[in-house]
Amino acid sequence: MFHFKYSLIIFFFNLCLIYGQSYRFTYNYKFISDTLKKDSIISENMILDINSERSIYLSMKKNISDSTMLEDSKKGLMTMPDSNISTRYIIKKKYPNLATSLITDEFSTSYKFIVSDERPMDWKLTSEKITIGEYDCQKAEIDFAGRHWVAWFTEKIPFHDGPYKFRNLPGLIVRIEDSKRYHIFQLKNVKKINNESIYDDKLNKGTKIRNLDRQEFIKFYKAYRKDPAKEFKQKAMSGDIYYESEEKRNEHMRLIEKLREERVKKDNNNIEIDLLKN
Template identity: 30%
Template sequence: MKKLYFSLLAVVISVNSFAQKADKTLATITYKLSHVKDTTQRDNVIPEEMIVFLGKNTAYYTSYDRIKRDIQVRKSIEEQIKNQGGQPTSISINRTSTTPVTNVDFYFFLKDNKFFEKENLINDYLIENPLDKPNWTITKETKLIADMKCTKATARFKGRNWTAWFNPDMPFQAGPWKLNNLPGLIAEAYDDKNEVRFDFISFEKMTPEKIAELKGTDNSNVVPGVKMVALGNSSTLPFEEIKLPENASQISAKELARLKEARDKDPQGFYKTQMAARGMDMGSMITTTGRRMTVAASVPAVKFTFNNPIELPEK
């Protein structure tokens, strides 16, 4: 196991830089994802809010619910530090929710035909894949979605028959998940079995107020002298511009599978190794004051059946 950790450590340290040009973040669109993940329990569909950050030639897709959870955890930590007079000796990180959220993010560089998947295992890892584009058939059928006149398009893509409704007046060729390549912004999409649905929630321009909401920065719990370290994916969210995270490592899908295998066999040893590669311990995840503390993390142990991914093999 130690030998495996050292080989994985080499992957962690191998930080890559990427030549993808950054693109200014102009707006966001949010969707309600309804996904039948377990075909033996089709009525047990737990919705998840997803968000797409939009640039002129780029897009970034992630879980909005995961962003909100990260904000809640960070605010809980800030409150504990505040209650301990800014000199904390112990911190509890309690994730009480058992609802699963999407843990993989997508970067699209449409002009360059580049596509990256990002997954966080303490460190960010990037897998580059071909940018597959659906071959849409655009119809003459239209309907209103939140006062937007949208046009219907259909395509066979990634093992499913998709219907998408897009707004040709929006200057973005993007949408939820891996759906793109239409002359406008996709407002709604679903497959013919209704196992996967993306329903429009909101479209907002990227304003200072929207950035503050996404960061969760109301400054109510700020403690002088204590600098918080961002948790989860909040440190790489494209508030200002869409670009690949600077400290991410580009690896293959096979290498990522090995990392996950090591994590599942020995979670504690894996995370210690990952953090050591960044010169961190559990205390430095929370503050940069140099003061050591005890950190206790609690995550509900709940197993979920997941036999119906969005992307299916072609028959």
């Protein structure tokens, strides 16, 4: 097993070499959200921005959409988010210990959730090596979040980081996929950026925050999937949403409930498949 504590000194040495520099790593993320439609593959470009303090991982479309909305809001304009964003969460890792959090506003219009994840990354390093693009890579495997993952990392890029929550290998993850190939991440581009280019969630500064640990989030997530329209129905019934009549309100509530239940039903292949277990 490879443990992060044994590589901490090496990490700080590498960090000194690149201190003051920020990098953007672009990954292509291919995944199947509905196992009943395995030929329907979603492809989305994701970015992993890294500086000496943290890394931020999110959809490139979300990065662009949020930046546009922020600039428009400064001009007094209201712009809707890009409806084509498939991956709406953000993953933040704080350096040097890579403390990891998932940030999402997918489940509520009133709250943003920040979910800490302290699970260790117990990698099994193998001796197998291949070349991916310009990088000499070594194979590593891990069981994480209900799936078996195979990763290829390169020590030529001295970051103990990677897409999604994956971290704590002796170099950057170039490619990683689960054993069924339902979720595949492939590094496509590397470039230096300035610190101002790193994503900073200034768009929703006034949004209420709910900080949860993983067990608290699992409890919430299971309740949400059973009744994904619960918050909306509560707002509709309390009068927070205006309707011309009770009939119109009930009709709209039934429509929203149906749409959200259908969306949850199709979303049956979460990257963390253990979240869907009873």
